[in-house]
Amino acid sequence: MDAITVEHITKKYGDVLALNDVSFTVGKGELFGLIGPDGAGKSTLFRILTTLLLADKGKGTVAGHPIVNEYKEIRKKVGYMPGRFSLYQDLSIEENLSFFATIFGTTVEDNYDLIKDIYVQIEPFKKRLAGKLSGGMKQKLALCCALIHKPEVLFLDEPTTGVDAVSRVEFWDMLKKLKTKGIAILVSTPYMDEATLCDRIALIQNGEILKIDSPQQMISNFEKPLFSINSTETYRLLNYLRVQNFTESVLPFGENLHLITNEPYEASQIEYHLKIAGFSDNTAKTIQPTVEDIFLDISQPVN
Amino acid sequence: MNTPFAIEVDKLTKRFGDFIAVNAITFKVKKGEIFGFLGANGAGKTTAIKMLIGLSKPTEGMGKIAGFNVDTEPEKIKKNIGYMSQKFSLYDDLTVVENIQFYGGIYGLSRKKIKEKTTEILEELELTEVSKSLVISLPLGWKQRLAFAISMVHDPEIVFLDEPTGGVDPRVRRQFWETIYQVAEKGRTVFVTTHYMDEAEYCDRVSIMVAGKIEALDTPHNLKQQFEATSMDEVFLKLAR
Numbered sequence: 204m205d206a207i208t209v210e211h212i213t214k215k216y217g218d219v220l221a222l223n224d225v226s227f228t229v230g231k232g233e234l235f236g237l238i239g240p241d242g243a244g245k246s247t248l249f250r251i252l253t254t255l256l257l258a259d260k261g262k263g264t265v266a267g268h269p270i271v272n273e274y275k276e277i278r279k280k281v282g283y284m285p286g287r288f289s290l291y292q293d294l295s296i297e298e299n300l301s302f303f304a305t306i307f308g309t310t311v312e313d314n315y316d317l318i319k320d321i322y323v324q325i326e327p328f329k330k331r332l333a334g335k336l337s338g339g340m341k342q343k344l345a346l347c348c349a350l351i352h353k354p355e356v357l358f359l360d361e362p363t364t365g366v367d368a369v370s371r372v373e374f375w376d377m378l379k380k381l382k383t384k385g386i387a388i389l390v391s392t393p394y395m396d397e398a399t400l401c402d403r404i405a406l407i408q409n410g411e412i413l414k415i416d417s418p419q420q421m422i423s424n425f426e427k428p429l430f431s432i433n434s435t436e437t438y439r440l441l442n443y444l445r446v447q448n449f450t451e452s453v454l455p456f457g458e459n460l461h462l463i464t465n466e467p468y469e470a471s472q473i474e475y476h477l478k479i480a481g482f483s484d485n486t487a488k489t490i491q492p493t494v495e496d497i498f499l500d501i502s503q504p505v506n
Numbered sequence: 507m508n509t510p511f512a513i514e515v516d517k518l519t520k521r522f523g524d525f526i527a528v529n530a531i532t533f534k535v536k537k538g539e540i541f542g543f544l545g546a547n548g549a550g551k552t553t554a555i556k557m558l559i560g561l562s563k564p565t566e567g568m569g570k571i572a573g574f575n576v577d578t579e580p581e582k583i584k585k586n587i588g589y590m591s592q593k594f595s596l597y598d599d600l601t602v603v604e605n606i607q608f609y610g611g612i613y614g615l616s617r618k619k620i621k622e623k624t625t626e627i628l629e630e631l632e633l634t635e636v637s638k639s640l641v642i643s644l645p646l647g648w649k650q651r652l653a654f655a656i657s658m659v660h661d662p663e664i665v666f667l668d669e670p671t672g673g674v675d676p677r678v679r680r681q682f683w684e685t686i687y688q689v690a691e692k693g694r695t696v697f698v699t700t701h702y703m704d705e706a707e708y709c710d711r712v713s714i715m716v717a718g719k720i721e722a723l724d725t726p727h728n729l730k731q732q733f734e735a736t737s738m739d740e741v742f743l744k745l746a747r
Contacts, residue, residue, distance in 0.1 A: 240675035241646070338547055367546040367701050368742050395676060396704065396739070438687040454680050455687075457707025457738070458726050495676055504677065 206387030292334030339370030545715030
């Protein structure tokens with residue numbers, strides 16, 4: 204039995220199509236990522252699946268229960284960490300945790316095993332008010348609270364947004380551990396580099412799923428010739444490449460440019476061409492795409 | 507004042523009681539450089555920036571921004587820098603033109619100058635058609651570039667970008683960095699703080715602050731070599747963990 208099934212879900216807010224015919228499934232114990240920028244429809248989907256919002260069309264199940272008819276069952280079996288910090292700021296760490304355990308009819312002791320690895324990191328501050336915690340600590344507490352009733356399915360809406368690089372890595376380590384306990388996890392993120400940490404991902408933009416696959420499969424299925432080019436004159440090179448006939452697309456990637464050509468070339472041919480064109484110290488190499496390259500390739504231009 | 511540097515900081519320090527938030531940081535930023543100022547939450551970044559933009563007096567040390575002393579000439583600094591952050595930027599319920607006029611007025615530009623600047627910004631960003639639309643109705647990417655342009659309405663020598671692009675579309679982010687390149691190409695200095703390490707790689711040089719000190723400062727390329735890392739993310743983790 205799948206942990207989550209989504210079939211043809213559509214949701215409009217007035218004239219705005221927030222979700223357009225979205226379908227996918229998440230298996231038991233699977234870590235599934237929804238990867239897309241702000242406004243892609245990620246949070247709307249979370250609200251529908253956690254039974255807080257009704258879809259206009261389509262159907263779905265969570266932990267085996269249909270999302271409309273058996274919403275009460277679902278609420279007992281899922282943990283949900285919304286995008287915005289939504290714990291009680293004027294309760295302490297331990298008060299928040301025991302509050303959430305109590306409303307789900309359980310105790311912190313009963314399920315301590317599940318949260319132990321995470322909780323020990325914030326336990327030294329357990330008397331501190333939640334409102335006074337750092338971003339990374341708030342996030343750990345929120346995860347503990349979402350887990351304290353031992354959910355079958357965990358929904359994490361942008362858990363790492365606004366969190367620094369160190370805390371982000373720690374957070375993903377925790378998710379990997381939870382997975383081994385059989386909990387299915389649906390996680391959303393605007394950070395494309397986090398995509399490779401998921402078992403499977405859906406790339407989503409403007410309410411539509413562009414592609415679903417494992418990140419490794421997406422990468423090996425990418426067939427276009429892709430080059431990473433470095434030069435001391437990045438900006439001038441960008442403008443030059445943009446108007447060349449062989450260019451399908453060229454975009455800045457940090458200190459390098461990523462170039463997709465419309466025909467296959469050797470990296471040395473590109474280097475040579477650029478040298479002739481006056482970029483004397485450039486280096487070009489053929490690279491595998493990142494998930495961000497793939498997203499940029501298949502997504503729609505913004506303006 | 508004829509120096510090649512837009513920012514010169516020497517042993518700049520800020521204490522709050524016994525706590526040293528910024529511990530003797532020293533660095534220089536060349537004119538026309540894109541400089542990334544990185545650090546984890548709580549590393550002292552914000553306190554350091556506040557000193558650089560004239561909002562907080564240093565406890566010790568020296569800082570010169572656009573030739574002005576952070577300790578004795580904070581008001582001159584404020585007039586000679588641009589500042590943009592994601593949290594504080596445009597007024598959503600004013601139109602594009604009204605926003606430009608408002609900030610032009612704040613910086614004390616003459617009516618004539620405001621008029622010139624308005625035309626210039628609208629043309630450069632291709633916003634003429636929507637000049638009378640409320641800012642709230644613009645796509646995020648346009649808003650960001652407008653906020654950036656407005657932060658330079660008074661032609662400052664340096665512009666400070668405080669976490670300018672958090673969490674947005676990867677395409678919008680790239681457009682924004684292109685705009686930054688354009689500005690730097692014209693000789694203006696750009697000082698960027700961000701905790702997105704992939705963004706750090708767009709900068710000419712970056713510094714990384716850990717617990718009040720600058721622990722690394724170089725080009726992204728050299729830092730990756732120095733720390734035997736494949737990305738700035740890795741460099742940062744090695745330093746901050």
